Amino acid sequence: MARLTDTVAVVTGGGRGIGREIALHQAREGAKIAVLARTATEIEETVALIEGEGGRAIAVTTDVTEYSAVESAFARIVSELGPVDTLVNNHGSFQAFGPVWECDPLVWWRDVEINLRGTFHTSRAASPTMLARGKGRIVNLVGGGTGNSFPNGSGYAASKAAVMRLTECLNDTTIAQNVRAFAVDPGLVRTAMTEMQLSSEAGKTYLPGIQKLFDDGVNVEPSRAARLIADIASGRYDALAGRLLRGIDDRDQLEREMDSLVATDGRALRFTAVEQHKL
Structure with missing residues (x-):
C-alpha cells in the first residue's frame, strides 16, 4: 500500500513548477489532492496529470490573501475529499527587486502579503x-x-524569515495535539519566478547572482523537494517538526542525523540557550 493512501493533501501554488511536482508526488503515494492557485487553467492541468496517472484530485481557484476565499476553499475540500491531513504552503511571490528606497511599496508589500499572510x-x-x-x-x-x-x-x-518563525510558533503551539509544522527550502529551482528574475531589467540589475548560480550549474530539480515533502507527509521526519529541511538534503542522512539536530537545536531560526540567557 502506498504510504499516503486514505489521506488528503492540499497544495497551494500547485499549478506549475515546484507545486505541481509536490502535488504529483503526493498523489503517487496515494493521497487525494486539492490543488490551489489563482489561475484555473494551470491547476486544472495539474489535476488532469494526476487523474491521468489514476489519482484523485480537485482544482480549487483561490487567492490565499483573501481569508473568506480560503475558508470557502477548505470547506469545499473537506466536503469533496475529506478532512485535510497535509497542508503544503507552496505559494510565493518575489517581484520587488532592488534597494528599499527604489522598490514600489505596493509591490514590496504584495510579496509579503502572499508569502506570509497567505500562509x-x-x-x-x-x-x-x-x-x-x-x-x-x-x-x-x-x-x-x-x-x-x-x-x-x-x-x-523578510517574508520568508517570518514564515520560518511562523512555522516554529505554530509547531510549538500544536505539537502537543499531534499536529506538526515544518519548513522546507527547495533550493534554487528554475521556475517562472526565477525566470522573471533572469529576464527582467530589474532582476538583471539587482539580482545578477541568480544568473551566476545557474551558470555555475546550481539548478535543483523540483522533484527533490517533492520527494522530501512526501516523506514529511508520511511521518518519516516527525522528530524534526518545527525545523528547516532542504531539498538538497540527502534524505537518508537527514534521517540518521535527526537526533543530533534536535539535541543541538539545529535547523531553527532562534538563539541558542546560552545566547538567550545573555539577552
Missing part, C-alpha cells in the same frame, strides 16, 4: 480540524533570505 490564512483554516482529529502536518516553503541577508530582495527575504 497564515491557510494554516488558520486547516488547523482546527487537524487539532480536533489529533493529527496533521503543515509544510511551509521558505527560500533565500530565510536565515541570512538577501540584498535587494528584502521583501521576499
